[in-house]
Amino acid sequence: xxxxxxxxxxxxxxxGSLAVALSAGLVAPRQVLAAWPKDAFGAKTVGDAAKGxxxxxxxxxxxxxxxxxxxxxxxxAVVPVTISTGIAGVKxxxxxxxxxxxxxxxxxxxxxxTAANVSTRIKMGKTSNVIALVKTADxxxxxxxxxxxxxxxxxx
Amino acid sequence: MASNTIxxxxxxxxxxxxxxxxxxxxxxxxxxxxxxTGQVIPAHFIQEIACEHNGKPVLNGMWGGAISTNPYLxxxxxxxxxxDKVKLSWVDNxxxxxxxxxxxx
Numbered sequence: 047x048x049x050x051x052x053x054x055x056x057x058x059x060x061x062g063s064l065a066v067a068l069s070a071g072l073v074a075p076r077q078v079l080a081a082w083p084k085d086a087f088g089a090k091t092v093g094d095a096a097k098g099x100x101x102x103x104x105x106x107x108x109x110x111x112x113x114x115x116x117x118x119x120x121x122x123a124v125v126p127v128t129i130s131t132g133i134a135g136v137k138x139x140x141x142x143x144x145x146x147x148x149x150x151x152x153x154x155x156x157x158x159x160t161a162a163n164v165s166t167r168i169k170m171g172k173t174s175n176v177i178a179l180v181k182t183a184d185x186x187x188x189x190x191x192x193x194x195x196x197x198x199x200x201x202x
Numbered sequence: 203m204a205s206n207t208i209x210x211x212x213x214x215x216x217x218x219x220x221x222x223x224x225x226x227x228x229x230x231x232x233x234x235x236x237x238x239t240g241q242v243i244p245a246h247f248i249q250e251i252a253c254e255h256n257g258k259p260v261l262n263g264m265w266g267g268a269i270s271t272n273p274y275l276x277x278x279x280x281x282x283x284x285x286d287k288v289k290l291s292w293v294d295n296x297x298x299x300x301x302x303x304x305x306x307x
Contacts, residue, residue, distance in 0.1 A: 082249045087266040151268035157260040161278040167270040
């Protein structure tokens with residue numbers, strides 16, 4: 047009698063914790079996937095990636111965007127890139143690598159007080175252009191810089 | 203708030219707070235193959251990264267697999283004072299998450 051009660055209790059406890067784990071585990075990623083633009087990051091061309099993340103593939107070349115990246119990257123797995131611009135009212139900066147299978151690398155949405163100056167490190171499969179897409183309230187500006195890659199960083 | 207995966211430093215230079223962060227994460231694209239077994243290594247990368255200054259968002263990043271292993275991020279924002287709180291958090295495609303809170307120095 048006592049034994050059975052123990053088993054019953056154990057069963058309900060395990061079931062309860064499983065339900066908690068499931069709800070905690072399932073709710074969080076679903077929220078993430080809703081916000082994360084899967085189509086844009088899965089896009090195979092620069093134009094589709096830009097459309098997915100910015101809503102348009104039209105951009106105006108600007109001399110006021112600086113892409114700081116090495117001319118020759120020895121290791122494509124780690125290419126330091128800094129994007130800065132003097133354009134006022136920047137809402138977001140997208141980083142696109144033309145030669146990658148899925149070109150969109152990152153998109154940074156900036157707060158009102160955030161300077162338009164972001165650095166990170168990216169992977170590049172082969173020599174190609176790195177493109178910065180800078181979005182303001184009504185326009186998208188772009189700039190590009192070629193980076194030569196001696197060893198690709200996107201495969202085995 | 204302690205964190206095992208994020209190292210962050212926020213330094214005030216004139217009126218700009220410089221945020222520098224280094225995150226420990228494999229950032230697998232899902233395209234690489236294990237050389238020994240020939241099996242595809244499943245994608246595992248940070249998708250979202252958010253930074254808050256005193257509870258207000260200053261930067262919100264969406265990342266793909268093309269960000270390097272152990273990602274580095276740095277940026278600047280205005281309007282910070284010494285001792286202000288800066289929080290950085292990330293979420294990856296498997297739903298893992300981590301956050302750290304530090305002070306402007």
